[in-house]
Amino acid sequence: MKRILIAGLLIIFISINALAYNRGAGVTVGSTLLRGQVGAAPAALGGAYTAFAEGPLSLRYNPAGLADETRKKLFLQYNAHILDIDRSDIALTVPLNYGAFGISFSLIDYGDITRTTTINKNGIGIFSPKDYFLKIGYGRQVSERMQFGGTIGVYTLELDQDARAEGITADFGLKYNSPIDNLILGAGIKNIGTKARFYFEREELPLLFVLGLAYKPIPQLLLLVDGELIDGEGSVIHAGAEYTVAKRLKFRVGYNGENETDNGLTAGAGFATDDLSLDYAYIPFGEFGNSHQISLEVKFGKPVERKAKVIERRVERIETLERKPEPLTDTEQVIQTPIETTTAPEEEKIDIQSMKDKSVQEFSSGRFESALRLFIELETLTPTDYDLKYNIATAYYSMKHYEEALNEYGKYLELVPSDDEAWLYKGYSEYHLNRINSAKHSWRRALEINPDNEYARAALSQTTNE
Template identity: 25%
Template sequence: MGVLTAVLLGGRALAAETTYGVGTQALPLQQSGGTARAMSMGSAVVAVEQGSASLLWNPAGLSKMSCKEIAVHHNSGLGDTVQEIFIFGMPLGTVKEEGKGGSMGGLAASIGYVNYGGFTGTDATGQETGNYNAGDYSVSLGWGKEFLPGLSGGVAVKGMQSNFASKVYSTYTTDIGLLWKVVPSLDLGVSYSNFSLYDKIGEPASGLRLGAGWTIDKHWLLAASSELQNKAMKRIQLGTEYLIGNVDEKANVLALRAGYQLSYPSRELGALAGLTWGLGYTLTKSVAIDYAMLPTGDLGISHRVSLTYKFGCPKKHRAPAPVAAVAAPEPVVLKSIDLEDSHFDFDSSKLKPQGMEALRENVELLKKNPKAQVRVAGYTSMSGTKEYNQRLSERRAAAVRDYLVAQGGIKQSRIT
């Protein structure tokens, strides 16, 4: 099994390379998160929201999914090695707002495959024994949910199988994680990866991941994390992402990314080993493509490409446009009733018969036009003082109004 592991890692071990127990390096590529965005940021994404790809790093991040997602992650390089990961994720329950996740959390599942190409086998004396093919398969299922405001937890169960010639080896592990939004701009994350449930190949590298993500503004993200693996590599990871474009609508957005990964003990793969960079482009709110390039010294360059499609997203609630206040329309006055001094008894508000006749004509007109209103004005002769005439005109106007209401059946609200 030790010989097989060395072959899968891409060649002979370097003279200064530290040797670990054989089991700690089982299924090496299946343990690496194969997303272009994560790898271009130096893998410093333990506390970074990644949608369905959170399944590969910190399952607590699945609690933030507000859309359904289908994603394909491709990795090529390191000789003839090719890796493919397919992920489907979806929120569970009601999604009230984008970025808040489902009321019952989020669920994601993945299928992965690594093809290491063909190999020539030899026996203990160096004689060739034939050609062999090698490959790994993996499946995983994870769930995350926000249990307290700002605090989410998640768990993922994984199964992995390695095939070499006629041999088949398998292992089952689990990941657990927490994600805490300390303040709107700062997230902290922790996860434990590859806790062994059952294995027939040797325990995969497991250990603790700690991370932080700082959103400086809506364009710029800084991230840092570390890996403390049992009996294996220790890593410090730094990454950044800068967005250019319409980030509010999440369309036509260009992402510039870079990262660095410092490993201990050093893998001595060359001066650029550990440095990562990449690009991403969000074509629409639904479609995004990402690319990452990872120099690995003498082993060449690893290229990663991710394609993500989102659908079933909640509609963004827009505040209604302010409506200008509309002044109430002036009442429609069909006719103004003007009664002269001769329509009333002298120095009185009592109507004469000719005054009543004039009002009856207006009553008929008002009944034929039920939406029309009537304006009543009272007049007096020029004799008498101004104050006395004003009071008399007001009494005469009131007498006309009373007649229209009592005798004509006109609503008082129609009379001004």
């Protein structure tokens, strides 16, 4: 059934291209600025990034991707384009308690062009056209599986000192984490806005609608497809594939149907650490030359502890700001995992680590049931890893199975009684079960261990005043 659905979705995207491929002869104003590829990774993937957009690149491809942000990110790009055209981009995203905010600035320099007239065709000087684009955006989680975001931007197209066009444009996007494992769908509408005006003429923006999917058949392989319908010009297909080696090195190939000067093929590579990613893209344009794109993304600052809205009110007045729980990863352990006395085979270690990575990924994507199954399976393989008991409790809590969560937090606290976070969520679970006195006791224990736990203090204060 899964394969049938995936095949059906692929057919839909291919059909978008087959239905109306009737590209207009002219290029609408601002095409290079508004439709140019931002980020070497998406460029190497043929521009297929609607369903996989994240971080600062969400501002260009799908603002719904901002909802995933938990750390500040700075993005820098330089693109040595064809025909002496240079493009530079800078963007910043900042996570908030609910969603994330982003801002970006783009500059395209078309180089020096000889100014000619009907009388003097040899030239009477030079002019240097430039485009500027400032954009802000916001995205957030709107349901367990759905994310939504939007951007608004101000652009300036400067043909010459006395020939400028300015306008406002907006984008909106959705991302949906499907029930099918590792399948994400994306959709968006872009370039809604005012017409660009040169002197007395106004020209339309290249309004477009886009659908995309991202699928990982295996953990190392990412497949991407976008179907783009451009108002007045027809439709375009973008596709790409990324293969990861040793979790750090990425190789990419793609197809960009918008590139009519060559066969549309693209390629590139990237290297990523926990705090930095460096990417390169190579895009051939036939007789016009080749485009080389380099981009850098840096993460900084502490992760934002998201505060989730309390939807279900078990007591008359509950306004406690509950922090959204997260599973413990290898770098977020509250205790040191005991060292096994026997060394497992290398192949088994790799399998277990892959399962851990998969479980955290499933949780972060909102697939709590799938994450829970993996946590339980991992616990049977590594019974001395106490963090897995915490993760099992966290998954139950996120699914609002408070009785099971309470039971699992209790088991974990028998082994690690000094974890104030576990006492905090044990108290939340008891509160949702209307066991107010027990909840107060748990929050007091959290404050005894860590007097700076503001969430436990706020919860205790509000329940005391009720």
